[in-house]
Amino acid sequence: MQQPIQIEDEIQFLDAKRVKIERNQSEELTVELPDGSTHAPVEPVRAFPLTHLTQYISLLDADQNEIGMIEDIKQLKKADRKVLEEELRKCYFMPKITKVHSLEGRFGVTHWEVDTSRGAAYFDLRSRFDIVSLEGGRVLIKDVDGNRYEIPNYHRLDANSVALLETQI
Amino acid sequence: MNSMGRGFSRRDVRRMAHSSGKRNSAKRLEEEMTILEQVPPDLQSRLKDVLSQQEEIKVAISTDLQFDGTYGKDWVLVTEKRLIAFNRNGAPTPEVQNIPLEDVESIEIRELHGNNIMKVRTQAGAVEVARYSKRFAPKFAEATPEIESLIDKVKPEALDESKRHRKYVASGKKIRCETCGSPIPRRSDVCPNCVEKGKLIFRLLKYALPFWRVSAPAVLIMMVVRLVDLYPAVLSKQLIDDIFVPATQAITNGQQPEPGAFGQLVLIVLLMVGVNVFTMVASAIRGYMMAWVGQNITLKLRNDAYQHLSVLSLDFYEQRDTGNLMSRITQDVGRLRDFISEGLQNIIGDSMALIYMCIIMFAINWQLALWALIPIPLLIFFTIFFGQKMHKVFHVLWKHYAGISTILASTIPGVRVVKAFTREKYEVGRFRNLTDLIFEGEMNAAKLWTVYHPIMRFIIFFGMIMIWLVGGRQILNDQLTIGGLTLFTNFMMRFFMPVQTLCRMNERFLRAATSAERVFEILDTPPSVADSKDAIDLPDIRGAVEFRDVVFSYDSEKNALNGINFTVKPGEMIGLVGHSGAGKSTLINLITRFYDPQHGEVFIDGHDTRDVKVSTLRKQIGVVLQDPFLFEGTVADNIGYGKPDATRKEIIAAAKAANAHDFIVKFPDGYDTKVGERGSRVSGGERQRISIARAILKNPRILILDEATSSVDTETESRIQEALGRLIQGRTVFAIAHRLSTLKHSNRLIILEEGKVDEIGTHEELIAKGGTYAGLCEKQMELSKIRAL
Numbered sequence: 001m002q003q004p005i006q007i008e009d010e011i012q013f014l015d016a017k018r019v020k021i022e023r024n025q026s027e028e029l030t031v032e033l034p035d036g037s038t039h040a041p042v043e044p045v046r047a048f049p050l051t052h053l054t055q056y057i058s059l060l061d062a063d064q065n066e067i068g069m070i071e072d073i074k075q076l077k078k079a080d081r082k083v084l085e086e087e088l089r090k091c092y093f094m095p096k097i098t099k100v101h102s103l104e105g106r107f108g109v110t111h112w113e114v115d116t117s118r119g120a121a122y123f124d125l126r127s128r129f130d131i132v133s134l135e136g137g138r139v140l141i142k143d144v145d146g147n148r149y150e151i152p153n154y155h156r157l158d159a160n161s162v163a164l165l166e167t168q169i
Numbered sequence: 170m171n172s173m174g175r176g177f178s179r180r181d182v183r184r185m186a187h188s189s190g191k192r193n194s195a196k197r198l199e200e201e202m203t204i205l206e207q208v209p210p211d212l213q214s215r216l217k218d219v220l221s222q223q224e225e226i227k228v229a230i231s232t233d234l235q236f237d238g239t240y241g242k243d244w245v246l247v248t249e250k251r252l253i254a255f256n257r258n259g260a261p262t263p264e265v266q267n268i269p270l271e272d273v274e275s276i277e278i279r280e281l282h283g284n285n286i287m288k289v290r291t292q293a294g295a296v297e298v299a300r301y302s303k304r305f306a307p308k309f310a311e312a313t314p315e316i317e318s319l320i321d322k323v324k325p326e327a328l329d330e331s332k333r334h335r336k337y338v339a340s341g342k343k344i345r346c347e348t349c350g351s352p353i354p355r356r357s358d359v360c361p362n363c364v365e366k367g368k369l370i371f372r373l374l375k376y377a378l379p380f381w382r383v384s385a386p387a388v389l390i391m392m393v394v395r396l397v398d399l400y401p402a403v404l405s406k407q408l409i410d411d412i413f414v415p416a417t418q419a420i421t422n423g424q425q426p427e428p429g430a431f432g433q434l435v436l437i438v439l440l441m442v443g444v445n446v447f448t449m450v451a452s453a454i455r456g457y458m459m460a461w462v463g464q465n466i467t468l469k470l471r472n473d474a475y476q477h478l479s480v481l482s483l484d485f486y487e488q489r490d491t492g493n494l495m496s497r498i499t500q501d502v503g504r505l506r507d508f509i510s511e512g513l514q515n516i517i518g519d520s521m522a523l524i525y526m527c528i529i530m531f532a533i534n535w536q537l538a539l540w541a542l543i544p545i546p547l548l549i550f551f552t553i554f555f556g557q558k559m560h561k562v563f564h565v566l567w568k569h570y571a572g573i574s575t576i577l578a579s580t581i582p583g584v585r586v587v588k589a590f591t592r593e594k595y596e597v598g599r600f601r602n603l604t605d606l607i608f609e610g611e612m613n614a615a616k617l618w619t620v621y622h623p624i625m626r627f628i629i630f631f632g633m634i635m636i637w638l639v640g641g642r643q644i645l646n647d648q649l650t651i652g653g654l655t656l657f658t659n660f661m662m663r664f665f666m667p668v669q670t671l672c673r674m675n676e677r678f679l680r681a682a683t684s685a686e687r688v689f690e691i692l693d694t695p696p697s698v699a700d701s702k703d704a705i706d707l708p709d710i711r712g713a714v715e716f717r718d719v720v721f722s723y724d725s726e727k728n729a730l731n732g733i734n735f736t737v738k739p740g741e742m743i744g745l746v747g748h749s750g751a752g753k754s755t756l757i758n759l760i761t762r763f764y765d766p767q768h769g770e771v772f773i774d775g776h777d778t779r780d781v782k783v784s785t786l787r788k789q790i791g792v793v794l795q796d797p798f799l800f801e802g803t804v805a806d807n808i809g810y811g812k813p814d815a816t817r818k819e820i821i822a823a824a825k826a827a828n829a830h831d832f833i834v835k836f837p838d839g840y841d842t843k844v845g846e847r848g849s850r851v852s853g854g855e856r857q858r859i860s861i862a863r864a865i866l867k868n869p870r871i872l873i874l875d876e877a878t879s880s881v882d883t884e885t886e887s888r889i890q891e892a893l894g895r896l897i898q899g900r901t902v903f904a905i906a907h908r909l910s911t912l913k914h915s916n917r918l919i920i921l922e923e924g925k926v927d928e929i930g931t932h933e934e935l936i937a938k939g940g941t942y943a944g945l946c947e948k949q950m951e952l953s954k955i956r957a958l
């Protein structure tokens with residue numbers, strides 16, 4: 001009797017050691033696959049942008065077709081890895097909130113003034129549904145414009161910030 | 170414009186915002202949102218070196234991010250001749266990129282997560298000129314076509330048309346409030362600033378106001394009751410001072426008590442009985458009156474909320490979960506009723522009681538009254554202190570309770586999936602986790618209570634000690650009577666409750682305000698698809714439909730429809746074809762006006778759909794949605810849903826047309842069969858046919874069938890088609906289907922591809938053209954050949 005195929009066989013990760021990732025003079029990512037084909041510009045997309053930042057990176061070509069997937073950035077060669085990480089940092093801008101200065105709210109609409117890992121910022125939220133609190137005190141925030149912010153563990157913030165946050169989560 | 174606002178750092182920005190709050194951020198945004206901003210002086214001096222004499226700045230836009238990924242202001246400036254980018258990149262003086270417009274091949278915007286990047290492509294390659302957060306995306310989207318038109322002037326028709334950006338039109342929704350200027354969060358149309366007309370509580374009182382004829386007397390009764398309630402205490406003072414003490418004195422002196430003493434005693438006791446009977450009866454009457462008021466308020470508020478909920482557009486529902494909305498209509502409304510009918514009255518009553526007591530005490534002996542009040546600050550302090558702790562505990566608890574209703578609201582309807590994937594344990598586990606948390610929260614609350622009460626009792630005890638001590642000394646000094654002392658101790662006990670209630674007033678107001686907020690959020694959200702003031706009744710239509718340059722996005726991140734143009738003649742049958750996710754359902758959602766396009770217009774018989782009353786539009790359109798929803802009720806109820814006065818005959822005729830009649834009569838209960846919640850007791854194909862019948866019964870001029878026959882076998886389908894073929898005479902029909910044979914009766918086909926019209930024409934034309942549709946047909950033919958083998 002024939003064994004059903006293992007579902008994992010459906011994805012074939014790229015052989016990271018044989019992939020070549022560079023940046024061309026147009027500041028675009030070029031990727032050379034093990035089969036010798038070259039693609040540019042390539043856009044890296046995180047399959048789990050909220051939970052696994054360095055794993056399962058899908059590489060899309062200009063037509064948004066997947067040319068392959070990298071299981072873990074760590075498998076890449078050093079130089080390639082650096083280029084890819086740099087590009088990911090550019091593609092995913094999600095500052096970490098380090099301090100909440102003030103938080104005014106009415107009708108679930110809140111105006112925040114915060115410090116982040118990328119500097120001071122302010123933003124507005126439409127409703128409490130834009131704040132997602134996950135396990136371990138992790139908090140994800142999406143503002144009205146579609147910008148995202150993260151608090152890795154809100155318990156670690158200063159007492160004032162925690163007090164302000166706890167009114168919302 | 171103020172020049173000071175230009176050169177400041179992020180930190181200044183923040184400080185400014187701190188000092189003057191929200192409005193400032195609105196203003197700040199407004200200044201930053203034009204595409205010709207004022208260039209700060211330090212950059213202007215640097216520009217002098219770059220620009221020639223008469224060069225004029227046409228576009229000046231600042232960013233809010235720098236290329237090193239920190240917040241900060243960089244600049245893009247465009248003149249008739251060149252594009253200049255200032256990128257600070259962390260360094261104090263910005264780096265300058267000077268790109269002659271002649272060299273520019275295209276402007277590209279990379280839409281990334283949480284930020285965008287503007288690139289300029291020249292022969293030599295592309296350079297990144299600006300990085301900005303999504304907040305500035307509209308500004309850059311507005312500036313890009315402007316820059317392109319400047320390039321056009323330098324070198325006409327050199328830009329690649331396909332890479333050109335369409336003229337940016339601010340999305341249909343208001344970004345800023347027209348009255349106060351503060352930003353309106355994107356997904357809402359309510360200005361949070363203006364919605365707060367009058368405090369919540371006052372708005373709430375408005376609901377109570379119509380019943381003032383009942384509630385005002387009720388308040389009055391309460392005030393009297395609270396006063397009369399104190400009378401027995403005063404009476405017992407009299408009893409002691411005027412009867413018992415003289416009598417005992419007389420007895421110790423070996424004399425007879427006064428002869429009328431017993432009569433007086435009886436009189437006072439009778440008075441006490443009378444007072445108690447009175448308060449009892451009055452309280453009962455008041456209780457009934459207030460219950461009546463409370464229930465009336467609930468009735469009105471609940472109906473208003475549900476009525477408004479039904480008016481709200483789909484996007485409101487998409488952003489909120491069912492459990493949450495349900496709890497607003499059930500629990501929050503109930504809480505508001507309790508607040509208005511009981512909470513508020515108690516606050517009034519308790520304050521009155523305190524005032525009465527103070528007056529009496531001060532009248533009897535003001536020194537002792539002052540002493541007696543000493544524990545009050547302590548009472549207040551501890552009550553507030555515990556109140557705050559409680560508030561936190563309750564907030565957490567409330568969240569968990571809401572979590573429970575969310576779980577229930579999703580797993581009970583989804584029970585089939587839960588069972589199919591044997592996830593019962595998991596769901597029970599999730600539920601149990603929450604109930605564990607609730608247990609914990611309730612125990613935390615209990616802990617607080619158990620500490621709170623002894624402390625309170627101790628404070629009261631402390632007050633009693635004071636009275637015994639100070640009052641006792643006054644008795645010894647003949648400054649106070651024994652009856653006076655009993656009255657004070659009596660009042661001390663009575664102080665406890667009202668003070669407690671009043672201290673919790675804040676918390677009560679807060680809780681009521683939260684509930685009010687949640688209910689009023691529903692009431693205040695205007696439907697995003699609403700009749701305009703001068704909307705007209707749509708006259709009986711013939712069924713012409715036109716889309717003119719329609720752009721629509723569900724989430725303002727990605728366009729689901731991107732510039733749709735087509736015209737449909739009355740009576741035409743149009744087949745909509747396209748990949749899954751191409752935007753077919755979205756397109757028909759705009760015809761029925763479930764949503765309004767952000768840009769462009771939809772015309773029906775030459776009327777812009779936004780100019781006619783939604784109800785008169787939808788009345789003339791029959792829809793079978795992609796996932797047909799049946800309501801709890803009988804088959805006949807469901808078919809007749811859109812036409813409440815439908816006769817049995819019409820219902821059967823509609824069912825026949827939808828080829829549903831045959832299976833319906835085979836049900837033991839026929840047309841009276843209950844379909845179950847969401848139609849769970851009939852099969853998928855049956856559900857589809859019932860909903861086709863429902864749509865047909867309305868006798869609509871425009872009929873929309875979104876995958877209406879996808880779940881029935883081909884034979885049934887062709888029979889439905891046959892019946893429909895007769896029915897669709899003279900009606901405009903939009904049919905969506907992946908199975909292309911379904912569309913064989915279509916006059917024309919529209920092929921959608923990623924939100925754009927890819928091809929349009931008759932079957933023969935499109936086959937002859939050999940494009941996307943021809944390819945699709947070929948594939949399906951092959952498939953059917955294989956099947957035929």
Ligand SMILES: Nc1ncnc2c1ncn2[C@@H]1O[C@H](COP(=O)(O)OP(=O)(O)OP(=O)(O)O)[C@@H](O)[C@H]1O
Nearest residue numbers: 487723724729747748749750751752753754755756
């Ligand atoms: N309510 C919604 N909110 C946000 N995005 C949505 C919503 N409905 C649809 N979309 C998105 O809009 C795009 C077009 O969806 P649409 O439902 O129109 O596709 P369709 O052509 O009907 O596909 P199918 O053939 O699978 O029914 C898809 O990318 C989809 O993810």
Ligand SMILES: [Mg+2]
Nearest residue numbers: 753754755795
């Ligand atoms: Mg669809």
